[in-house]
Amino acid sequence: MTEPTPVTPRHAPPPTAVERAVARAVALAPGPCRLPQLARVAGRPEPEVADAVAALTARGLLADTAGGLTAGRALREQVDALPPSLLGHLHRRAAEALADADPDRAAAHLLAAVRATGEADPGLVDRLVADGAVDPSAGADLLLAVLPGAAAATRTRWLLSAGDLLVLAGRGDEAADLLTAELAADRAGAPDRGLLLGRLGSWQAGRRPSVALDHLDRARRLAGPEHQAWLAATAATVAARAGHPRADALLREAGRAQAAHPSARAGVRLALARAARALALGAVPGARDVLATVDPGRPALRAEAAAVRAERIAVRLALGEYPDAATAVRAAHDDLPAAGTPAVLALSCLRMLAVGELPEAGAQARLALDRPPGPLADEVRAALLSVVVEVAYRLGRPAVARAVLDREHPDHPWPDRMPWTLLRCAAAADPEPLRHPGLIRCAAADAARSVRPLLLVAQHGPRLVRALLLLGDANLARAVADRLAAVAERTPVPLWQGLAGHADALVRRDPSALRAAVRALRATGAGPALADALLDLARSPRVRLAEARPAAQEAAARYGRLGAVGDQERAERWDRRLAATRRRPAPGPPGHGLAALTAREAGIAELLAAGATKQQVAGRLYLSFHTVDTHLRAIYAKLGIRNRVQLARLWDARLVSAPPGASPSAAPRSSRGAG
Secondary structure, eight states, X not given: OOOOOOOOOTTOOOSSHHHHHHHHHHHHOSSOBOHHHHHHHHTSOHHHHHHHHHHHHHTTSEEEETTEEEEOHHHHHHHHTSOHHHHHHHHHHHHHHHTTTOHHXXXXXXXXXXXXXXXXXXXXXXXXXXXXXXXXXHHHHHHHHHGGGOOHHHHHHHHHHHHHHHHHTTOHHHHHHHHXXXXXXXXXXXXXXXXXXXXXXXXXXXTOHHHHHHHHHHHHHHSOGGGHHHHHHHHHHHHHHHTOTTHHHHHHHHHHHHHHSOOHHHHHHHHHHHHHHHHHHTOHHHHHHHHTTOOTTSGGGGGGHHHHHHHHHHHHHHTTOXXXXXXXXXXXXXXXXXXXXXXXXXXXXXXXXXXTOHHHHHHXXXXXXXXXXSOOOHHHHHHHHHHHHHHHHHTTOHHHHHHHHHHHOOOOOTTTTGGGHHHHHHHTTOSOGGGOHHHHHHHHHHHHHOOHHHHHSTTHHHHHHHHXXXXXXXXXXXXXXXXXXXXXXXXXXXXXXXXXHHHHHHHHTOHHHHHHHHHHHHTSSOHHHHHHHHHHHHHOTTSOHHHHHHHHHHHHHHHHHHTOHHHHHHHHHHHHHHHHHHHSOOOOSSXXXXXXXXXXXXXXXXXXXXXXXXXHHHHHHTOOHHXXXXXHHHHHHHHTOOSHHHHHHHHHHHHHHOOTTOOGGGSOOSSOOOO
């Protein structure tokens, strides 16, 4: 009688060496596998691997999915039962095989090998964590896993690399804790402690510049000469962005150190420092030329790539190259890890603010604040909040903007207040700047140290000058206007010709300069800045009605197209006031009495008689407090009165004695508030 043919159990271990190698490769893989990858890991020719895959799939040990081959549950259980030493060996072999073709998976295999045996090839670790294709979080986890068994010679280097990758992965707080704990343990010598302090200092740059500079100064005293260029260049970058007087000296030191001990990474830091200094001075073309020499795509410069890309976008914004800035933002989002783009996201919001994409800017800024990809530096948070504040003002929601300013503005001394300058600049958008005199004056003082915040959003500079004039700070307004004029001289593009001309015209009350500013701004994409200049032209007391009304109407139309309904309503209200001024009966011969008042004096008298304070009149008419006071003295002299009570009575009597058909707009309001 013939014996029955033995049946191989469906989930029995693979019978051949090739099948066992393929099965283990699939079971160990961190995700679905492709045939070429299996051939590399198994170390077998591809045709043999294909035959083994077919046999294993037929027995149900492998599953063929759209993403690739995956292991069945029974096969995974068999692999999990392997001794840790064999499991670690298999993972290391897979990592070595995949290092060139799929470094991200190779890093995952190597991490599994370390967790199984506590051992890893240091050279392979260095190779994988430096590869741009490896996810920063995976690379950081690999380094954290090998640190406990690291030799003293490599421990500090791996700590610094792990910190950089954690920052890139959006785990900045974890990075700071890691290096702080290492410093507290005091395992390293003085040079290594200097490197750890320097890295901690560089991460504080966008939060507390004073802390960053202190850490970097201590680091430079401890570190060896080969690291001085990176540390000095990093300190110079922090100092330049904060407008610190040490910036130039630090730049010179960094240049000498780089010449003595050249380093690719220090070279990038030095370029960033020089660009930051140029931007602080308003020399935007110089910053552009310096950054053009840097290639952030080099693997060795991975930790600096986000900073280089962000600075290049800032340069494009400062030059008014808004389409190029938008393209650079998209490219950065595609190329950088998600956690490496908060600064790029903030710059994207500032670009939308500068061109007038207000609803989009506000929505994106709020989303970034509510669900950030990682911890936000103060500078990034302040930029996003400034977008929220300005959008609220332009949409006619001042209560929302004021609530943000009251809640979010920290009271830091200089230089730690510098990362928040953009938020102070946004306070100048308030139609009632007397609500924020401290913030506005502080923004002007900071602009004297570094003009960088005024470069990023076109309308910031002229609006800050206007707010200072309304506060009665003519000297401070003149200083800011002079800073903008210096930018226009160093950056001769239409955008800055228009912005500097607008600011200067406000200080000098020169309508011809305002007209030139409007012409220059028409050649740019800075929609809000152009609309603001048109409205200021309409408000200029030396502009005739025939020119002022079309300017106010165009400003209102432009605001409307931008969605700035609050600004639109203010422009339309001014146009109605101009129309009422034109309908007012012509004044009689000069001398005394109501007929002797000019149109400006009549408008001021009407508001004062209605109960407004001089500060409120200054805010509504965009005049300085001293200008209103001068007009008020002239009004008193012409009307032969001495106080506000007499003015109110005289204005009420004017209404009673007005002839039939007189314009009702010339009459005072029926009710007056306290004032």
